[in-house]
Amino acid sequence: MMVSDAMGVEEHRNWSDVDYTKLLNGQAFPPNFMWGVATASHQIEGGNTNNWTRFEPTSKSGQSSGIACDHWNRKEQDLELIQNLNVTHYRFSLEWSRIEPTMGEWDEDAIAWYSDLVDRLLERGIQPMVTLHHFTNPLWWEDLGAFEKESNIIYWIRFSSRMFEVLSDRVEWWCTINEPAVYASMGYILGEFPPGERSFKKTRRVSLNLMRAHARCYRTLKSMANGSITKIGLVKNINIFDPYRRWNPLHRFQANLLDGMFNRCWINGLKTGRFKPPSALRSVSIEGLKGSSDFIGVNYYTHLLATPFMPTKVEIDPLIRPWEERTDFRYPMYAEGLKRAFEMVASLNLPMIVTENGVADDDDDMRPEHVRRHLQITSEAIADGHDILGFYHWSLMDNFEWAEGYEQCFGLYHVDFETQKRTLRESGALYASIAKSHRMPQVVILAGGLGTRLGEKTQHQPKSLIEVGGKPILSHILDWVKSQGCNRALVLTGHHGEQFAGFVHPGIELTFVQEPEQLGTGGALWNARESLEDEFMLLWGDDYHPIDYSSLVKHHREKSSPLTMTVTTEHESMNLH
Structure with a gap:
């Protein structure tokens, strides 16, 4: 019911007729919306x-x-x-x-x-x-x-x-x-x-x-x-x-x-x-x-x-x-x-x-x-x-x-x-x-590899810790993660995880998972499977591409057809390229 005149519109809805499906299924707000208390x-x-x-x-x-x-x-x-x-x-x-x-x-x-x-x-x-x-x-x-x-x-x-x-x-x-x-x-x-x-x-x-x-x-x-x-x-x-x-x-x-x-x-x-x-x-x-x-x-x-x-x-x-x-x-x-x-x-x-x-x-x-x-x-x-x-x-x-x-x-x-x-x-x-x-999906960063593209520079240092512009590549990636409205990242450190000790990034909740040995991409994901959320975006730790993913996330949620990646038990010992 609406009553309208010079004072404006006093609307009263029949809320029993309102469809909350999009609200409850994550399709009502943009992925970078601020949710607070x-x-x-x-x-x-x-x-x-x-x-x-x-x-x-x-x-x-x-x-x-x-x-x-x-x-x-x-x-x-x-x-x-x-x-x-x-x-x-x-x-x-x-x-x-x-x-x-x-x-x-x-x-x-x-x-x-x-x-x-x-x-x-x-x-x-x-x-x-x-x-x-x-x-x-x-x-x-x-x-x-x-x-x-x-x-x-x-x-x-x-x-x-x-x-x-x-x-x-x-x-x-x-x-x-x-x-x-x-x-x-x-x-x-x-x-x-x-x-x-x-x-x-x-x-x-x-x-x-x-x-x-x-x-x-x-x-x-x-x-x-x-x-x-x-x-x-x-x-x-x-x-x-x-x-x-x-x-x-x-x-x-x-x-x-x-x-x-x-x-x-x-x-x-x-x-x-x-x-x-x-x-x-x-x-x-x-x-x-x-x-x-x-x-x-x-x-x-x-x-x-x-x-x-x-x-x-x-x-x-x-x-x-x-x-x-x-x-x-x-x-x-x-x-x-x-x-x-x-x-x-x-x-x-x-x-x-x-x-x-x-x-x-x-x-x-x-x-x-x-x-x-x-x-x-x-x-x-x-x-x-x-x-x-x-x-x-x-x-x-x-x-x-x-x-x-x-x-x-x-x-x-x-x-x-x-x-x-x-x-x-x-x-x-x-x-x-x-x-x-x-909220934006979890970001998963393969940060531990020594890197094929950066091999000459990394030596025994994980590729994502190489400094560019005064800070590690990983910091640049996390700056982008924050700009996308995502507030949490899972960092797969490889078997050199001790080199990430003390690493923090303001505004991002970081979880680090170290591999017991070199497992490759599939093995790293398998090793971290208990820390993976239902939705995640996979990034490489030496590959910084500041692309706006929010529209992609919005599209797949609206279409109810999220992208998926399957990691099987066989991947534990496989290196996927």
Whole structure:
């Protein structure tokens, strides 16, 4: 069912008629699509001391974050959870209050913890996406007024620059500010976030400074080393506002007003460089704002039905259509709105990334269908021509949900907060299956041979370790593997495997298999058979041909006729040429 007028199209599908075959069989997304999960520092790390720590006793739930998911002490365990979801990307935020607990004093151990997290992700073939501000402030900065004062922006830029300097040699994707409209409205209109105020005047001021901070951060980081090779963007939550009664002009007016305050003014600001804060009478030109994003992050959860009376307390159940299902957060599941979110930000002419999408559903009754529907919408939007690079599910695991405390569960993993046990939900298994079915095939590299073409140079050194242009041929091949969107490679080292000891390549999960003796191509594959995936691309370690295989992979998946190679037991002692 669709209802269309000047407010746009409010579509409601009969989802029982939707065919998910391509989605479930790996045919709905391009092979290099970014599959991710997302978290935020304060919600999972535990043991933080920031503006939220101080605010929590007076928050709606009255619950304290405490040790949260104890992620700070369970990094290795949680990295395994991420890897088991078959994702290629992981979005997390840096906790400024840990890194600079006192003005001008840096905690080098905290910085090293995040640097190590990046390294460990890359070892697993998972690309990090770093968020510089996700709702939390150090207490010293909060006491200075945080984003209420333009003069305070310099401190956040200093922090952002410091962490960019440390991590940008390994982190390509950066988010400046997460959901600035939520930070401003929840903290200064509804009073549900710190500092818990209700002031339209302060909301306007904070909103303006958030956009100033984003623009200055973008320009500063882009001017630094690695700035030209990183992707930096703003993360914008998109709330779809529909009039409860479309025939009622007051409902339509309210929906349009809210859309302007929470969506259009921010998008127009990024597009034009002139920002009109919520409830402001005029726009302000912000230096460097126009063109200050390499991509736009889209966080989408639902639509809201507007009437002249809108609750100022989020615990009041929002209105829903009679046929819609309520989530645990009480708002409706409305996947169709994600399409409208894409259309809303398309005017920016920027690549889009779904940086958050998920649902509060402790019993996991709704989440599997929620995952299917929103991925289906994303796939259709790509087919319609939208430039959508990736999808990050919110969240990796249940966590501290801000003002809601521990009552709302968004995780693909259930967390028992008494024991800290993590358990994969059905929805998590589904997401992992869909991600696996779409990712690029495993790359298998025959890297151990001494080489017929390079025999004079290799002597007793494997051909793939010969340096060309300042690094081994194998590194060049793995650069290509990464550019293809593949995050894992099986390296067959021959019987000189000890020469590969310590070899790493950022962003690629490497598995090495050494042969007990010279086995040849067929024998090498037979020897490594337990490490081979159902699909793999076979490359020779001295033959670097940077060909785009993604279209070939897409073609064979669409035709359901994958190429195959058969290795029999006889090949164990045969050399195939």
